[in-house]
Amino acid sequence: MTRKTQYLILILAIAGLGIFLWRDKADQIHYQLPTINRVPGSKISKITVRQDQETIVLRKDAGSWTLPPRGYPAHRGRVTRMLRAVGDLQLSALVSQSTHYERYGLDQNQAIRVTARDRQDRILRRFEVGKTASTSQGTYVRLADDPNVYLTQSNLRSALDVDASSLQDKQVLSFAPDRIHKIDLQLAGDPGISLHTTSEQGKTKDKNQDQPGPTQVRWVTAQDTTVNATAANSLIRQLSSLRCARYIEDKDKEDLRAPQLRVTLHGKSTHDLRLFSLSGNNSGETAGTSSDNAFPFILSSPAAKQIQERVHKLVP
Structure with missing residues (x-):
């Protein structure tokens, strides 16, 4: 192999490596995660959780959380966990750009649809919760008006997979x-x-x-x-x-x-x-x-x- 041929191969290799690095950087920019601002729990006055055919509403009235329409008192600890899960939502990775949501628990029958609103009924956060990832503590989610599937930094499903009975505060007497x-x-x-x-x-x-x-x-x-x-x-x-x-x-x-x-x-x-x-x-x-x-x-x-x-x- 002549020296000229060796130089030509080296030039082509360098050019190929440059193209690869450029495409990789472009992909990183393309897949940049959405920025999600924290929502303090004090700003949230209503949480709606929908799963399949069931809808649960939590409402804060005069500083206390209740479950309409009867107005049963809500369990303070469970509400606090929900507020943290909603307000502190953070993403760790883009998982899929496909619309095949069933494998992630984000299809119509499995997804938990969460909406948080303020006192003026303005939407503060809206997203869907799927399965917990088998390889991490994160949960698969979809954000409002975003078809992509993301992985969260924490397990949201344990806090948001609830039913009305489990959210009720069933303490009927309390004293020293x-x-x-x-x-x-x-x-x-x-x-x-x-x-x-x-x-x-x-x-x-x-x-x-x-x-x-x-x-x-x-x-x-x-x-x-x-x-x-x-x-x-x-x-x-x-x-x-x-x-x-x-x-x-x-x-x-x-x-x-x-x-x-x-x-x-x-x-x-x-x-x-x-x-x-x-x-x-x-x-x-x-x-x-x-x-x-x-x-x-x-x-x-x-x-x-x-x-x-x-x-x-x-x-x-």
């Missing part, structure tokens, strides 16, 4: 147990009983004389009869963070009458729980209303049974 000093109990057909705490100084005996001991707290009736303190304290602890199994969709609190049991707890504030037997209810569940919640609810059978057992230990 150590603040309660009086309990009123009333069973159906019974005049009721009132219990309160009383304290007395205990004594510790030594060889020479009685010494003051720790203060002892008793639960007593109005007639100063001591009752089962373990049952009283267990009842208070259970009710201090009582959660329902579900809300009753077709009733208001006023529709439930003649409670089978009423428990009123007095502390810094007063908390009232009423339990009802529903006609035709064969599930073993019990309906209830609470002063701490605006909606009637169903307690699970174990929870209702535990409350009733503890009350019966206190009522002679």
Whole structure:
């Protein structure tokens, strides 16, 4: 091979490499990821999540998140996760420019369609969520008016794949147990009983004389009869963070009458729980209303049974 031929081959190789690098750079520019600005959660006042035939709406009213149309309270922790997922959306890679969305979980039947709006109902963010990538923690997404499929930096599906029941805050009573000093109990057909705490100084005996001991707290009736303190304290602890199994969709609190049991707890504030037997209810569940919640609810059978057992230990 002549020196001239060698030079010619070298020149062609350099030219080919230059063309390759130029095309690669052009591709990088062509595939530049969209810039997505962060949306603070405080600016979002409404989130709509649509998946297949189900639509869930979350709305912020007077600083609290609720689920229309009934207005059930929304679970604060789950709403916070959703706000972060929506507001902090960031992309890590362009995955596909094809419109074959099924493999990414972004077709009509699988995609989760998310829209976030402000107080004036202006759209702040709109995108679709698909499957979680098998090779990373990211999720496949499509942005509004963009046919491309992208990969996110974090797992959005775990925060946005929700149903209405899982978003409801089902806590129906909430208070500090150590603040309660009086309990009123009333069973159906019974005049009721009132219990309160009383304290007395205990004594510790030594060889020479009685010494003051720790203060002892008793639960007593109005007639100063001591009752089962373990049952009283267990009842208070259970009710201090009582959660329902579900809300009753077709009733208001006023529709439930003649409670089978009423428990009123007095502390810094007063908390009232009423339990009802529903006609035709064969599930073993019990309906209830609470002063701490605006909606009637169903307690699970174990929870209702535990409350009733503890009350019966206190009522002679």
